[in-house]
Amino acid sequence: MREIALTVTVNGERVSRTVEARRTLADFLRDDLSLTGTHLGCEHGVCGACTVLLNGDAVRSCLMFAVQADGAEVTTIEGLSERAGGLTPLQAAFQSEHALQCGYCTPGFVVSAHAFLAECPTPSDEEIRDALSGNLCRCTGYQGIIAAVKRAASADNGSSS
């Protein structure tokens, strides 16, 4: 039972594959499905660059085996983006607030922020900081990221940014 058959819905598309049991969900998404938007930073659950949504919940895809996602719905950064191009309000907020430089941590932050705002649409600054504490950024110093999430939250709620 080293190789396991799995069926998983990824970004709305049903996918069936047979994979090695030890293959992480992150590697499955990146290498088997060519969804390279999900990044590997630390590969032991600390940096958050690998964050994806599992049945709507933000999870670290490096801390899951692909086989554990059997029967589930996975959404990656590609799945949260506009198919026709253009940016979602959250992504646009990241751009306006200079919340990215090299961009490596960015998909992880966007996915995590997306999940956070869905559950907590009117967060305080403290709540935003706490929610983002599971994602590391080497470039920006975080202030732009926090501002971006704050901006996206108030935009969602109709107040002026």
Place this chain on the structure above:
Amino acid sequence: MTAGRFMGQAVARTEDPRLLTGRGRYIADVVVGGASDAAFLRSEVARGRIVRLDAEAARSAPGVRAVYTAADLNPLVHDTSVAGLPDAPYPPKYCLAENDVRYVGDPIAIVVAENRYLAEDAVELIDVEIEPQDPVLDVDAARDANSDVVHPELGTNTPQVIPQFGPPTSSRPSRTPPTWSETPSSCTATCKLPWSAAASSPIGSRTATS
């Protein structure tokens, strides 16, 4: 030339839309058919003598395309250039550790395989024995004549002495800040900062895939 086009304006970066939607292309995203992945065997001790190194079992492990040790690669390296001061001998840089290891993490062997999983499996099959030796861990120990020489090639632990400029004298113009000798109190502190030039992490490196 339209000088007013960018001056004083907030200019949006052109790469952000790609990076925000997962369409960035980082080196690990570049897929080249038939490419291999590598995993390293590294020293777990700060200093030691390599007593035995046998990579045969690793070479025949599943998915392994090659295993390289110092014997394989070091003769192929003709020049390692290190920016330094003139006439300042620099510790030699080896591609892979030859007879000894000089820091925790010092690479000893490279396994090249079909994928990272198989490469890491094969690293575990390399038979290596290292006889630990006493590391030289700070400046005082380095200067101590009784300490071992870390780089026999240099023959010394202190290949270069850079003169330290003394405190400024009191004959400076009055608009300069108070000199050391004028300060009312002073203290002496010893700071130990962990730092190893050899073991530093790469920042701002360039990568290539082939």
Place this chain on the structure above:
Amino acid sequence: MPRGTPVKPAPFDYHCPGELAEAIAILQRHGDEAKVLAGGQSLIPLLSLRLSRFEHLVDLRAIEELHGIMAVDGSIRVGAMTTQANVTRSQDAAAVPLLAKATSHIGHHQIRNRGTLGGSLAHADPAAEYPAVAIAVDASLEVVGPNGSRRIPAGKFFMSTWVTAMAPDEVLVAAHFPVWPGSCGWAVDEVARRAGDFAMCGTVCGIQLDGQRVSRVALALFGVDSVPLRARATESALIGAAVDDLDLPDIGAAVAATLDPPGDLHASAGQRRRMAKALVPRVLATAINEAKHA
């Protein structure tokens, strides 16, 4: 011992049984070579870094009876596979306020969406929050093995760092947390280097007031020993005391003096004692204040 810097796990056989009996049979068959996989937030990093390895992983996610939270006999029974995030969301679990308060200190939301209450208890990390909650309220752990089901009191469950009273072929199926009646207040606080890091020292407190007097109190500490500790002597001294007469800093100092914490890379023994000295008054004050307004 890994001699590289691995980030991918060694190979294993993966089992995903639909029935508890099947899971136990697999554990029995393979002994030390088999390990239960719950949320994987502690196990998978160990496997990826090759600090641990097992020939067989037994994923419990498909076993229905391990999920669910319900009130049973004056306690809240939390199924072992309940995610930490779901502990917070549960209306039933709200009857044991320490559960939600402890959960907010665990890792980050991504971890809490996968990590389970049962996994945390069975992993028995000395710096974990749930084990301290379990001993604070005298929870009991429902464990099933080849010889049937048994209940282990929390005080006897945690033996040492990463060691519990469970046999290798036993599975933790649920934890029962007693509900306290009356005017109660609760608090959890810890010192960690960054949000989500392992606690260097943590405290859990529950207090029940009868008018202005303490009628019941529980005080537990984590991160200061190989298992969570209950400050029973301090608790006894508090029973019957008038809350407003309590010298909280004094109590903190007294508790700290009983500790013999480890010193390690993260904090010295002295630092851990000082943290306990500061945290105990804080959680007592918060719990008392909450109880007064209950």
